[in-house]
Amino acid sequence: MANTHEHSTVHHDHYNTKVDFTFPTSAKTLLLGGVLLGVISLALTYFMFDDELHTRFWTNFLHNSVFFTGIAFISLFIYCAFTTAFAGWHTVMKRIWEAYAQFLIVGLGLMLVMVAGTYFHWHHLYHWADTSVLDPNNENYDYILAGKAGFLNIGWYSIGTIVVLSIWYFFAAKIRSLSLDEDRNGTKDWGHHLTIQKWAAVFLPIAGFTSCAMIWQWIMSIDSHWYSTMFAWYATASWACAAFSLTILTIIYLKSLGYFQNLTDEHFHDLGKYLFAFSIFWTYLWFSQYMLIWYSNNGEETTYFYTRVHMYPVLWYANLAVNFVLPFFVLLRNSTKRKYGTLIFASVMVFIGHWWDYFMMIKPGAFHGAQEHLAHAHGDGHGHHEAAHGHDHAHDVAHSATDHAHDLAHAAGEHGHAVEAGFEAGFTIPMFLEIGTFIGFLSLFLFLALRQLTKASLEPRKDPYYEESLHHHV
């Protein structure tokens, strides 16, 4: 804002709002009920509705862990980006992102379970985790995965996950403690804020590189032969959309309880713009990734989209409709970014849409990988034996330009092994257990975030940008 000096006098009427958040008991009960539902869903999935490898349980667990850990991570990233850019408009609501970011310690715990599952081979989500594919004398030898073993190996997966998530949490905790200390001991030389700014600036490049590596190994390596250089950004943009929509919903909820009365339509307008802009950004990455692979028609790359477009058509096209068409047309006008009704509608849809997007990233690869593994284990004799020739099969697909059902089936199998396309509850579309797990993780996330909010003033009144934030005007 060019005219900050305009507001050199303090307008006391803006301070007239509650800032000491008390967690309503009804909300607490509801969220804990949600967590219980999630636990029950996971248990039911594991013990009753799963294959021998527990693929459905592990994919659900990975899906939600990565999704919510990512929201915590991207909230910290957004916070740090704004702080580094000397932004002031968001200051009044910055405690929300601080609270979200504290979920990273839970994310570390959740991903530790994934690490243990990979280390002890409790699941078969990652084909590269099977060390027999690295041995040239083994019938399972897979030269593509052997070539990727420098990155895709259990040691790096485990250590990388632990180290990177610890670093993320360290920054979240450090910045949070500095921000809370500013409330108690903040002075007019803005020492706290300047220190936060330094930590924020350090976090940005670290976050940029580490998030890519984490997304590659957590999600992209499920389709272990496939790779895309745009995937990390695409997945991160998905987190960002989810984080902004959840922020909008949380703030509207808190406002309905009588908090944030000085957070106006102007702030919502900017949050709506961010939701709109990141939805477009996500679409741009989604489409660019798709179109380049579609255009070059290179078999080892097209298998990823072949599987999804032809076996998951409803999810596939709905993903684009919910995450692009809907927010684009709903949030295009100025007025819809300033009204609760349209904001809530767009936020809820986009939040579910991006959860769905992650479902699409994880389920098909894990499902077909598990089917192959089981077929192989049952003496089918096709699965891994043909692994070394998977590359050639992929080239066969590339030679044939027309959509041919036979090639489709070949391309769909990770290693050129034909996999039948058919409905599979929990893989083809999210079913009750998936929705229950989603509600469980969401409840846990919100419960912890709201509990964090009770620990400090909702508004950082000693932040140098606080006053500017109250006078925000778009």
Add this chain to the structure above:
Amino acid sequence: MVFENKEVLYGLYNDEEELMTAIKRANKAHLDIMDVYTPFPVHGLDPLLGLSESRLHIAGFVYGLTGTATAFLFMTWVFTRDWPIIFGGKPYWSVPSFVPITFELTVLFAAIGMVVSFYVVCGMGPGVTNPTLDDRITDDKFCIAFQTNGYSKTEINNLRGFFKATGASEVSTKVI
């Protein structure tokens, strides 16, 4: 059409807070402000002056849609009717490959359309001069202007009194 020169009485303020206060008083006294000039966009000025939201973006949306339709239909016609060529084994009507150009033309049509509309609505064009009341309103002065054609002496004195009461640093008249 007969163009009448505008007789303008204007006052300059040193600060936008003074300007805002003055406008609030003028509104209360039902003075008919012709226009307000500021060196930079002042937040909260539009609602005070009763300016409604610009409809330029609605025009922009329509121009954008025109661009989308033009690009998409043109490429469809070219690649399926006029000059079908197989590119990389793809079908003639390959929608994904149309998307980048469709996007570009949407942006181009919206941008050019909005610029042209803006110029037309504001009456700007080659050779049009736009007299300023005072050069310093592009630097550090904030100006309220009244059109005084046909005003009586009492009315003009009333306006001068308003400027004095609201702390204008200078008051002048000009015919534009």
